[in-house]
Amino acid sequence: MLTVKKRSGQVTDFNFGKIEKAIRNAFADPTVRVKDGDNCDKVVDHVRCWFNAYEGEQPIDVESIQNLVEDVIMNFGECDVARCYILYRDAHKRTREIVDKHIAFIEKYKQESTVADATVDDNANVRSRSVANMNAEIKKQENILVNRGIVMDKLRELFPDFDAKQYARDLENRIIYKHDESTSNSGPTLPYTYSSKEVVEVLYNSKTLLLPLDLLYSIVDEPEILVDKENEVYQKIPWNLYVKDYENKYTQVTHLTKKKRHRDLYRIKTAFGEDIVVTDNHPLIVDKDDINNTIQAVDSLNQKQFRIGYKLSFKGKDTLDLATILPTYVTVEEKFIKYQQSCLKRIIKLNEELGYLVGFFIGDGGYNNTSKTISIAQKTRGILDVMNGYLFECFGISGTVRKDSSSGEKWCLEISNRYVYELFRGYFKIQDKAQNKTIPYNILEFNEKFAKGILEGLIDSDGTIKNEDCCISIRLSSRACVQQITQLFRHFGYSIGNSIQSLPFSNNTSYHTNYTIWGISATKRSDSVDLSLSFKVREKLTTAKLSSFKYKSNGYCTITSVDKIEEESAFLTLNEYIYDITTTSHTFCLNNILVHNCASSSMYPFLLNGIKDLGGLSAAPKNIDSFCGMFCNLVFTEAGQFLGATAFPEALLYFTYFAKKEWGDDFYKTPDKVISVNSEREKTIRIQIHQYWQQIVYTINQNSANRGLQAAFTNFSYFDEPFFHGMFDGFCFPDGTRPDWESLQWVQKEFMQWFNKERLRVMLPFPVETFALIYKDGKFIDEDSYRFVCEELARGHSFFVYISDTVDSLSSCCRLKNKIQTHEFNFTNGMVGLETGSKSVISLNLNHIVQDWYNSLNSIVESSNKSGKPSPAFVGSLLYSDNELRDNFLSYLKEILDRVYKYHTAYNSILHDMYNSDLLPVYKAGFINLDKQYLTIGIVGLSASAEFLGYKINDNILYQKYCQTVFDFIKHQNQLNHTKSETYNTELVPAEACGAKLYNYDKAHNYWVPNDINLYTSYIFRPYDKDLSVLEKIRMHGRDFIGERLDGGSSCHSNLDSHPSYEQYLKIIKYAAEVGCQYLGFNIPNSECKNCGYITKVPITKCPHCGSEKISYWDRIIGYMAKIENWNQARRIEQKTRVYSHITD
Secondary structure, eight states: OOEEEOTTSOEEEOOHHHHHHHHHHHHHOTTOOOSOTTHHHHHHHHHHHHHHTOOSOSSEEHHHHHHHHHHHHHHTTOHHHHHHHHHHHHHHHHHHHHHHHHHHHHHHHHHOSSHHHHSSSOOTTOOSOOHHHHHHHHTHHHHHHHHHHHHHHHHHHHOTTSOTHHHHHHHHTTSEEETTTTSOSSOOOOOOOBOTTOEEEEEETTEEEEEEHHHHHHHOOSOOEEEETTTTEEEEOOSSEEEEOGGGOEEEEEEEEEEEOOSOEEEEEETTSOEEEEETTOEEESOTTOTTOEEEGGGOTTOEEEEEOOOOOOOOBOEEEHHHHOTTTOOSHHHHHHHHTTTOOSEEEOOHHHHHHHHHHHHHEEEETTTTEEEEEESSSHHHHHHHHHHHHHHSOOOEEEEOTTOTTOEEEEEOOHHHHHIIIIISOOOSSGGGOOSOTTGGGBOHHHHHHHHHHHHHHHEEEEGGGTEEEEEESOHHHHHHHHHHHHHTTOBOTTOOEEOOGGGBTTBOOSSOOEEEEEEOBTTSOOOTTSHHHHHHTTTOOOBOOOOOOEEEEEEEEEEEOOTTOHHHHTOSEEEEEEESSSOEEETTEEEOOOEEOOOHHHHHHTTGGGTOOOOSOOSHHHHHHHHHHHHHHHHTTSSSOEEETTHHHHHHHHHHHHHOTTGGGOTTOEEEEOSSOEEEHHHHHHHHHHHHHHHHTSOOOTTSSOOOOEEEEEEOHHHHHHHHTTOOOTTSOOOOHHHHHHHHHHHHHHHHHHTTTSOOOOSEEEEEEEEETTEESOHHHHHHHHHHHHTTOOOEEEEESSTTEEOOTTTOOEETTTOOOOOTTOOSSSSEEEEEEEEEEHHHHHHHHHHHOOSOOOOSSOOSSOOHHHHHHHTTTOHHHHHHHHHHHHHHHHHHHHHHHHHHHHHHHHHHTTOOHHHHTTSSOTTTSEEEEEEEOHHHHHHHTTOOSSSOHHHHHHHHHHHHHHHHHHHHTOOSSOEEEEEEOOOTTHHHHHHHHHHHTTOOOOTTSSSOOSSSSOTTOTTOOHHHHHHHTSTTTTTTSOTTBOOEEEEBSSOOOHHHHHHHHHHHHHHTOOEEEEEOOEEEETTTOOEESSOOSSOTTTOOOOEEEEEESSSSEEEGGGSOHHHHHHHHHOOOBOOOO
16 A cells, blocks of 8 residues: 655555546646647546556655656646646645644634734724634735735836835834735635525536525535534535636635534625625625725624626526436436427427526425426416416426315416426426525526526516516525526616515514515616516516616625524524635625725715715715714725724714704704603603714724724814814805804714713723814913813813814824825824825834944944944934934935835825726715825834933933934925825824834844833833823923924823813813923723623722622723723733823812
8 A cells, every 4th residue: 555745744545536636627627728638537547557556665755746747747748737737736735834824823813812912913992802803813914925015016117226125124124114014905805604595606617607605515526524523614625616706707716614603694785785694793895905904794884895796607508408417317318218208308498488487486386306296386377377388388298287286276387297307406406495496506507598587487476566666576585596586687787776685574464474585676777688578577567667777887885784684583594504715816706795994084975975976875865864874884984995093073063964954953952852752751852862873883883893803993073163163164065054163062062971971881992082172372262162171081081182273283083183284194093184094104113223323333433532332322412413423314214214205105006006997986986085195104112212322201402302303304304205196294103013013023133122111102201101290291292392293193191090170181281282282182091890881980999889809991002992901912011011190289
């Protein structure tokens, strides 16, 4: 017995069957040109003979076997087959390497107790570990390589003389850090988890099939592998299976997975009528250009999906030879002669009439598996006689039309012919239970007339016609069948719209059923194919006035409903197992849907056109109900297309507009007016408004998984009166009315007070709030807003305060600043500006750069008493007295910046390529302006670099000059590199993850790092410095250190042990305004009892309600509140070093 040594080192018995299968698969590959079909058997025989005669050393290694096979194939002149075999061999090897790496990642993920410690991009905005998050993270390393490759290709195109590999070297050496690099531009998908009845178009063994996932899994003949016994996970690795993908192309399937259903199933429906049924935690693609940008299915309401509306490709087969297709029952000509004596035709035409019979049978037919007959029942005889005629025309035989013996009220057409029975059941694969029926899964092998007939038969069996709407409705209990006929209707030019529904008839008092009914409504258009064989269509649609609407083939559409499939639903009994597909392109088309972040938005296009320009059907909101629902839609649509946060500065302004339309212009003057009464309580305007806000806020706080189970990072802005007038004077709503300050002021205050109280019920991280105030000539112009801000802060409300002396600049979220006129804006955390955002953030590791510069100094700087290279502190002391030294430093920094500008230019060019290809609908629709978005230069390790040069990190002149020099120089270089489509800004980035990554790399590579902290912080000061007071920290974030230099912004975080009083906040906020600290927030840990859920806005050690000492603490990790135990390990350690100061008078 021969033995084989695998790549893993394992020795097993030789199995020639595997080699033969690989050879035959290579010859059968649809992309291969075979010179001689007989060569396949010859190659197999030749290789078999070689092994039968082998007497050499054992075990034989796998590589030697594969080399032999390649040589034999080449010797027979089959070069194309050999190429395919080599590709298979390489793919198998890479697959094994990837599998090993992913298994190691999964094992690590399972061992970690905190999701942030287990992930590639650790983020506290992920609340729990889950399979969905693990799947989102598992391929991020590959995403990074893909992203780098895309940028380097663009660098070679734009800068032929530049070494594009320098980009990778700068990243690998941690000189720079590319934020969100693990999110792919064309990126890999997450593993797929779908209901067994979702439909795909595949190419299998050269045959085109349209079928549900469970049927696909069953017909793939590769052996089933038990992957996970405990969770009942099985897998097949098909060789010759391809699935329809984007742009009407096929992508190869590498794995089919079947697993025991272990979670709830949800039906996700889009505005264009497509739907999919997936597990609750399944990640859905929200941007086809960034398929790693996903949202969890259960939280996907109002998000977007990319729909694919290509036409089906029929191969055009016109006839069937029963003697060929039914070999089990008609195996020899003699038997067929007998069979012909009954007048049954051997050659069956696949015409429209046969299709009609098949369609009608799917709707109202059944089998008698004992007698091998089929029957179709109807209330009246007429249609059965027509079908009996079709039966004779198609098969040469007639059935029997008679009264149904089980019901005297119905008529039945019975076809007592075993071969017709076997054709329907065996060849067409039409199952015998209504919930399992499908149209023939090999329908694409046939012609369009046959497919058209199936639709016509289904219409007459289970369809209804709504003439005034030119609408055909069909209801079936088979979800898979509904998905198949949906694609047929689309192919023939019918518009599906919002009509796919999953409605149990049990809500209809006149009709009851214990199973789920799935519905489809198809609207006929002027260019639709006529379905005139259907008598219902002939009677009711022939004179209808048809729309000239042109069906849009591809585009974005909005998820309009997310409905849980209830446990009592019979549909779940059909989904004991769920299915996954893995493809080489990482995407595929399922039910016409492509399956598998910072921007500030102007909402005005939303008021004019709703989400129609984003691929949805919803027009402009007309009332407050539709506004609130569609606003959630807009949040997720935009958050799904952009990395980081999305800000909506106009959100409350537009809410006020619709509130006026609902309750009158003076609604805010009578908020306790009763507007409705029910059995429980009276509903007032205020109560209704609060319910609308609950709808919005709780929706955006769900685990929406934009990148691996995160909530949508959303920002709201509030304005004082001068800001309001500066922003919105002259603004008109679409109906010509104008906003007024009094109503918006009431709505802002009411929302803030409601949100602050709501956070005592549930910890709600989002929206991140910013209140903008004008301070000029030594006072706040809007005294009332200033005092309200201080009142809310004293009540424990956690929000940011932005202070400016002009309306030209605004800020929101963590640290952002936007100049309305010059559009200076920061990307990483969101913004209040309009139609803007950031396209890319690349941060400088300043501590690393400064030390590289120090080590590169060519000349020796000498003191009067010493010779040799001086210490870094000595160099730092000369930096502002020695012009040559300072110029040398800035020249070194400029070399790096020049490279970063090239990297940003390449990324910007990639975005414009997508824009010009109509792949960025949010930009095209005017929500975001691509040329107004920013390319951000981030700074990490500022204070550490200053410490290396010997500066004290406090309010002293040397550190102040150092900060000014760095900030001023980068801002000047940004201005020099500004173009029409490339605008740069600078910020101290939050560095939630990269602060620790860069610190650890530098420490491991013998760079100096501070030893009293474990990461690079994102502040001017050190948050763990016990000697700095709160006011000193605020002053260091003022005009002397930062001023207008950081045009991207920087936030001053004041960590406090308790909430100051109203009077204390009045003094602190005014002091910040006086010293020019424009953006600040106050961080006081909140507490949440793990036992009873009690929440308080101060740190406690014991719950006052239940006495439990099991307390969770929430704090701002950087810009948003997050549970500390969800932070990554580095940030948890850093949090313990933070100094929480106490404010005294």
